[in-house]
Amino acid sequence: MNTPLTDSQRAQLHTVLERRKAELLADLGEVQRDTLSTLAGREGAEPADDQKDQADRQALGTVRDAEATRDHDELVAVRAALARMADGSYGECSVCGQPVAAERLFAQPAAARCIACQAQAEAHPR
Numbered sequence: 648m649n650t651p652l653t654d655s656q657r658a659q660l661h662t663v664l665e666r667r668k669a670e671l672l673a674d675l676g677e678v679q680r681d682t683l684s685t686l687a688g689r690e691g692a693e694p695a696d697d698q699k700d701q702a703d704r705q706a707l708g709t710v711r712d713a714e715a716t717r718d719h720d721e722l723v724a725v726r727a728a729l730a731r732m733a734d735g736s737y738g739e740c741s742v743c744g745q746p747v748a749a750e751r752l753f754a755q756p757a758a759a760r761c762i763a764c765q766a767q768a769e770a771h772p773r
């Protein structure tokens with residue numbers, strides 16, 4: 648059984664997440680300037696468009712586009728983690744509701760699931 652985060656651990660992770668969000672926004676800003684002509688203003692696309700969006704990017708077949716997709720996915724996860732911090736659910740597994748191990752959160756601050764539920768999700772993709 649994992650113990651919930653302490654206030655100071657939570658504060659540290661909040662700082663890490665905010666910094667990561669700023670980095671990702673900066674990275675995506677650069678990539679988008681470079682690829683604006685091919686991606687034709689996809690910034691701010693709704694999640695429902697993501698699969699088509701990703702397919703389009705993969706069809707373009709460049710490393711930069713793969714990086715942009717990864718950065719975008721991570722940014723979504725980081726923003727969700729910050730939202731969970733705001734509503735007090737950060738650090739609880741989104742599947743089973745148990746505390747997520749602190750060492751997992753420090754390795755991956757945007758993680759929404761505990762190790763057991765993450766392994767389950769990877770073994771049985773949607």
Ligand SMILES: [Zn+2]
Binds near residue numbers: 760762765
């Ligand atoms: Zn879980």
